Amino acid sequence: MMNRVVLVGRLTKDPDLxxxxxxxxxxxxxxxxxxAFTNQQGDREADFINCVVWRRPAENVANFLKKGSLAxxxxxxxxxxxxxxxxxRVYVTEVNAESVxxxxxxxxxxxxxxxxYSGNQGNQDYRGNQGNYGNQGNNxxxxxxxxxxxxxxxxxxxxxxxxxxxxxPIDISDDDLPF
Amino acid sequence: MMNRVVLVGRLTKDPDLxxxxxxxxxxxxxxxxxxAFTNQQGDREADFINCVVWRRPAENVANFLKKGSLAxxxxxxxxxxxxxxxxxRVYVTEVNAESVxxxxxxxxxxxxxxxxYSGNQGNQDYRGNQGNYGNQGNNxxxxxxxxxxxxxxxxxxxxxxxxxxxxxPIDISDDDLPF
Amino acid sequence: MMNRVVLVGRLTKDPDLxxxxxxxxxxxxxxxxxxAFTNQQGDREADFINCVVWRRPAENVANFLKKGSLAxxxxxxxxxxxxxxxxxRVYVTEVNAESVxxxxxxxxxxxxxxxxYSGNQGNQDYRGNQGNYGNQGNNxxxxxxxxxxxxxxxxxxxxxxxxxxxxxPIDISDDDLPF
Amino acid sequence: MMNRVVLVGRLTKDPDLxxxxxxxxxxxxxxxxxxAFTNQQGDREADFINCVVWRRPAENVANFLKKGSLAxxxxxxxxxxxxxxxxxRVYVTEVNAESVxxxxxxxxxxxxxxxxYSGNQGNQDYRGNQGNYGNQGNNxxxxxxxxxxxxxxxxxxxxxxxxxxxxxPIDISDDDLPF
DNA sequence: TTTT
DNA sequence: TTTT
Numbered sequence: 001m002m003n004r005v006v007l008v009g010r011l012t013k014d015p016d017l018x019x020x021x022x023x024x025x026x027x028x029x030x031x032x033x034x035x036a037f038t039n040q041q042g043d044r045e046a047d048f049i050n051c052v053v054w055r056r057p058a059e060n061v062a063n064f065l066k067k068g069s070l071a072x073x074x075x076x077x078x079x080x081x082x083x084x085x086x087x088x089r090v091y092v093t094e095v096n097a098e099s100v101x102x103x104x105x106x107x108x109x110x111x112x113x114x115x116x117y118s119g120n121q122g123n124q125d126y127r128g129n130q131g132n133y134g135n136q137g138n139n140x141x142x143x144x145x146x147x148x149x150x151x152x153x154x155x156x157x158x159x160x161x162x163x164x165x166x167x168x169p170i171d172i173s174d175d176d177l178p179f
Numbered sequence: 180m181m182n183r184v185v186l187v188g189r190l191t192k193d194p195d196l197x198x199x200x201x202x203x204x205x206x207x208x209x210x211x212x213x214x215a216f217t218n219q220q221g222d223r224e225a226d227f228i229n230c231v232v233w234r235r236p237a238e239n240v241a242n243f244l245k246k247g248s249l250a251x252x253x254x255x256x257x258x259x260x261x262x263x264x265x266x267x268r269v270y271v272t273e274v275n276a277e278s279v280x281x282x283x284x285x286x287x288x289x290x291x292x293x294x295x296y297s298g299n300q301g302n303q304d305y306r307g308n309q310g311n312y313g314n315q316g317n318n319x320x321x322x323x324x325x326x327x328x329x330x331x332x333x334x335x336x337x338x339x340x341x342x343x344x345x346x347x348p349i350d351i352s353d354d355d356l357p358f
Numbered sequence: 359m360m361n362r363v364v365l366v367g368r369l370t371k372d373p374d375l376x377x378x379x380x381x382x383x384x385x386x387x388x389x390x391x392x393x394a395f396t397n398q399q400g401d402r403e404a405d406f407i408n409c410v411v412w413r414r415p416a417e418n419v420a421n422f423l424k425k426g427s428l429a430x431x432x433x434x435x436x437x438x439x440x441x442x443x444x445x446x447r448v449y450v451t452e453v454n455a456e457s458v459x460x461x462x463x464x465x466x467x468x469x470x471x472x473x474x475y476s477g478n479q480g481n482q483d484y485r486g487n488q489g490n491y492g493n494q495g496n497n498x499x500x501x502x503x504x505x506x507x508x509x510x511x512x513x514x515x516x517x518x519x520x521x522x523x524x525x526x527p528i529d530i531s532d533d534d535l536p537f
Numbered sequence: 538m539m540n541r542v543v544l545v546g547r548l549t550k551d552p553d554l555x556x557x558x559x560x561x562x563x564x565x566x567x568x569x570x571x572x573a574f575t576n577q578q579g580d581r582e583a584d585f586i587n588c589v590v591w592r593r594p595a596e597n598v599a600n601f602l603k604k605g606s607l608a609x610x611x612x613x614x615x616x617x618x619x620x621x622x623x624x625x626r627v628y629v630t631e632v633n634a635e636s637v638x639x640x641x642x643x644x645x646x647x648x649x650x651x652x653x654y655s656g657n658q659g660n661q662d663y664r665g666n667q668g669n670y671g672n673q674g675n676n677x678x679x680x681x682x683x684x685x686x687x688x689x690x691x692x693x694x695x696x697x698x699x700x701x702x703x704x705x706p707i708d709i710s711d712d713d714l715p716f
Numbered sequence: 717t718t719t720t
Numbered sequence: 721t722t723t724t
Contacts, residue, residue: 001186001187001188001189001212001213001214001215001225001638002185002186002187002188002212002251002543002545002609002611002638003185003186003187003188003212003214003226003228004184004185004186004541004543004611005183005184005256006181006182006183006364006539006541007180007181007182007183007256008180008181008182008366008430008459008461008539009180009181009182033180033181033182033256034180035180035182036180036457046180047182047255047256047257047258048258049182049256049258049272050272070461072181072366072430072539074539074541076226077184077186077212077226077228077256077274078226079226079227079228092272093228093229093271093272093273094272095256099394101366101538101539103366103428103461180459181364181366181430181432181459183362183364183432185360185362185543187360187545187609187638187640215636249640251360251545251609253360253362278573280359280360280545282545282607282640359544359545359546359570359571359572359573359583359723360543360544360545360546360570360609361543361544361545361546361570361572361584361586362542362543362544363541363542363614364539364540364541365538365539365540365541365614366538366539366540367538367539367540367719368538368719368720369718369719370717370718370719371717371718371719388717388718388719389719390718390719390720391538391539391540391614391719392538392719392720393538393540394538404538404718404719405540405613405614405615405616406616406717406718406719407540407614407616407630408630425718425719426719426720427719428719428720430539434584435542435544435570435584435586435614435632436584437584437585437586447721449721450630451586451587451629451630451631452630453614538719546723547722547723547724548722548723549721549722549723550721550722550723567721567722567723568723569722569723569724570723571723571724583722583723585721585722585723604722604723605723605724606723607723607724626717628717
């Protein structure tokens with residue numbers, strides 16, 4: 001089967017970075033993607049699309065993107081469900097970002113060249129360099145200049161729905177890792 | 180901004196065709212898209228992605244696809260929200276299918292060549308050339324052979340969330356048309 | 359069948375705008391898209407992808423993009439062939455851009471909000487609603503501030519291969535219109 | 538930058554499988570993708586898009602696809618150039634297939650469930666299982682039933698342009714590996 | 717014939 | 721050099 005999404009939009013808020021109990025980074029953010037057309041009232045709407053990104057690119061996203069950043073996402077549409085606090089099954093559709101592209105030019109946040117935070121399709125892995133997957137051809141590892149002040153939390157258990165992180169952390173474990 | 184999705188999967192149920200008060204066709208269906216990889220337990224999961232399609236292609240979908248049909252979708256990710264019966268705001272992410280491709284070969288349902296039901300990607304054009312929009316190079320208008328028996332309803336008001344059509348039709352009007 | 363391409367990259371040169379004998383605008387440009395990974399020598403390469411765009415969006419491209427501009431393209435891969443001056447058949451693969459997104463932020467060339475030049479994705483609609491096709495929700499018609507100085511030619515016959523416009527205009531007629 | 542292509546079409550010929558001097562599998566094939574719309578003469582054309590796929594998925598393609606097979610490709614547009622026999626530089630645009638999806642249902646060639654030959658974004662690689670990358674969740678490794686009779690060649694040097702394999706093998710070495 |  |  002096939003499943004591919006490409007988005008370009010702006011972060012509605014700073015990304016949210018967390019770690020699974022076993023230490024895997026997960027970042028979530030919402031992209032506002034303005035529609036190309038206007039509605040019947042003549043105004044342009046936007047779609048607000050929830051995105052998840054894992055591991056190294058998650059950390060890059062947390063470090064280099066913030067509210068308002070222009071970013072591109074290449075990934076897959078994913079669905080999951082969980083039982084909310086009222087015991088009702090909730091269905092969630094979101095985008096699993098395999099790579100996130102920073103499109104804020106030269107000036108913004110920090111990166112001097114427009115970074116590419118590629119995710120789990122990592123080519124160089126084939127040559128055996130375990131450990132820095134997702135770090136494809138950019139040098140974020142070496143020089144991470146002036147990182148954003150980040151209030152990223154380190155839960156031992158994080159909210160099942162990373163977008164509604166209303167405090168009570170629940171039950172996303174490593175089982176939710178997409179690999 | 181950019182927003183593009185391509186999916187290939189199978190319908191989880193027969194598509195649901197409805198009409199807005201002003202007579203515009205809307206079909207909804209869910210595509211099961213098997214993932215290319217297995218989870219930690221070693222089994223292959225699927226994503227269940229809700230899709231909406233409008234106008235002529237909606238009718239083609241209703242006529243030529245059914246539960247289990249293999250179909251391709253080219254469209255956009257869209258989000259909307261509505262207030263449910265408990266007065267709580269519900270956020271929905273779904274795929275607006277601009278074109279739907281029938282991938283069931285020769286034999287199945289009916290179409291002899293694999294039809295392409297192209298949708299509303301030329302949005303502003305729709306007002307005024309009623310009748311052959313979306314009918315791009317296929318001949319579904321002329322020969323719709325052995326249509327599926329269809330129980331499609333014709334509400335004057337349809338459910339705000341077309342995927343949870345639990346009977347009580349609410350408040351989707353022409354305002355929900357994406358053009 | 360399905361055919362979808364999404365690209366983000368930079369123009370290698372100013373776009374080239376021409377007109378068919380019947381007055382239809384065609385712009386061509388090449389996008390340099392840097393690869394996410396490095397080659398065996400450790401350096402990052404780029405793909406140089408030829409793009410074609412028709413009608414109103416063609417004019418927008420010519421007016422608002424220039425060498426080095428960051429742009430997004432949503433379109434289809436297309437192939438054609440022609441006989442070159444030695445009578446040899448030449449096969450060409452390029453991207454037909456249905457919409458072009460200007461991603462140069464606020465400052466650059468002109469546009470204040472990042473325009474979206476949507477193209478010919480509603481093909482059959484074009485006959486008859488001349489004039490505002492492709493102008494989806496942006497206001498380029500009204501305010502085209504400080505247009506680039508443009509040396510766009512108006513051939514009565516343009517080169518069959520718009521990317522090798524080596525002077526001798528040949529044989530692209532309206533037959534090459536993708537609709 | 539971003540670069541994503543999704544195609545569904547039919548193979549115009551049996552795929553061509555070769556090996557680089559160092560033993561890496563490369564398959565090439567051309568997808569005929571029918572256009573959704575008709576040209577001015579009213580007939581439906583097709584695009585003939587050259588595709589390349591590497592390693593394990595290359596072998597799967599060679600084993601399970603043949604002329605006429607319906608297949609989906611998820612990959613990137615790539616460009617390269619080489620000097621032909623007349624010493625003239627030739628520019629090539631093709632699709633690097635990261636994953637290839639077999640869409641021929643139940644009956645055809647062999648596979649009983651519609652295989653997914655995923656390419657070099659292989660998730661399970663992250664856990665260290667070198668050697669069977671690209672084999673994502675399908676079981677082609679174990680049961681490759683009734684393989685097609687294949688005349689696949691094993692050049693020590695293969696043609697620089699894998700699509701014009703006119704006999705004289707030239708100069709594609711491991712340098713052409715996209716990783 | 718390539719962009720930052 | 722094109723597929724159903």
